[in-house]
Amino acid sequence: MTAMHKDRSAAALPEGFEFSQGVLQDLVDCPRRFQLQYVNAQPWPAVEVEPVLEREIYNQRGRQFHRLLERYYTGVPLEAIETTLSEDQLRTWWNAFLREPPLNLPQEVVLPEVRLATALGGQRLICVIDLLAVDPGRRLVIVDWKTGRFRPSREAMAxxxxxxxxxxxxxEAAGRFFGGPVEPARVSMVYWFANYPDQPHVFHYDQAQHDQTRTYLEGLLKEAEDRLASGAWEMTTDERMCSFCVYRSLCGRGIAAGHETDERMIDLGDVELDWESLRLEDVDEIAY
Ligand code: SF4
Incomplete structure (x- = not known):
């Protein structure tokens, strides 16, 4: 039988709440986590992965690398960027990027850190794109930089x-860069891995996927609405999720964290997505 946390009354998300892929992923992975994080704004009681210091340093490097590429794509000269590369990991990733950048990107409009938003199912759905490359009217490519230690399989990323x-x-929302409505078949997405620069994953999009995705996302948003009304928040049955979840001590799913080199992290696909959103201000409050 599925474990359930049921509150007595209906709940609501905070005013101005925005849905993102991370928020929806939490709902899919574990409704209980969605409740704790977004409905209850529950402070983090445990670290996600141990050892925290090593992990946090690695996360910081990942964030620095994203900022580095942002500077590069806003036109900061290479020499100016390279004077800031004081750390080995960052230099390794940077050299990998210079040696094997994502290939065949549109050139006419190239914008780092683009925030897009659209309305769906009465909610606001947002994404922040690492790099948006567009040849207006012809091609639109979304690039996402990944600095995780592992390269998830194509199936996992799909x-x-x-x-x-x-x-x-x-x-839905990038028409102003495309010069008019964006045809789904002109969109693709590239995951570029700093530790595997010659092995990106590329996904092509089309109208059928767009229609399916709309239906799927509307269903998820409806599910969130229904759960908020009913207060039904099941705990995931996939306990691998719990090994790396900050809330595991609240759920009786263990105290010790999974180790970041654990093979399960590869199976889970892309824990790095969560690392990148680690809330730094919470680190000092972690209780072991
Ligand atoms: S510990 Fe497991 S059940 Fe609890 S919120 Fe995290 S993923 Fe869900």
């Missing part, structure tokens, strides 16, 4: 909501 949400939102 399952991630990011792979569906980003192209969907781009079709």
């Amino acid at each position: 399952q991630r909501l990011q792979t569906r949400v980003y192209p969907f939102v781009a079709v």
Whole structure:
């Protein structure tokens, strides 16, 4: 029987709440986590992965690398960027990027850190794209930089909501960069891995996927609405999720964290997505 946390009354999301791929992924992975994080705004009681210091340093490097590429794509000269590369990991990733950048990107409009939003099912759905490359009227490519230690399989990435949400939102909301309505078949998404620069995953989009994604996302938003009304928040039955979840001590799903080199992280596909959104201000409050 599925474990359930049922509150007595209906709940609501905070005013101005925005759905993103991360929020929806939490709902899919574990409704209980969605409740704790977004409905209850529950402070994090445990670290996600141990050892925290090593993990946090690695996360910081990932964030620095994203900022580095943002500077590069806003036109900061290479020499100016390279004077800031004081750390080995960052330099390794940077050299990998220079050696094997994503190939065959549109050139006419190239914008880092683009935030797009659209309305869906009475909610606001957003995404922040690492790099948007567009040849207006012809091609639109979404690039996502990944700095995780592992390269998830193509199948795992295909399952991630990011792979569906980003192209969907781009079709709905990137018309101003495309010079008019964006045809889904002109959109693709590239995951570029700093530790595997010659092995990106590329996903092509089309109208059928767009229609399916709309139906799927509307269903998820409806599910969130129904759960808010009923207060029914099941705990995931896939306990691998719990090994890396900050709330595991609240759910009776263990105290010790999974180790980040655990093979299960590869199976889970892309834990790095969660690492990148780690709330730094919470680190000092972690209780072991
Ligand atoms: S510990 Fe497991 S059941 Fe609890 S919120 Fe996290 S993923 Fe869900």
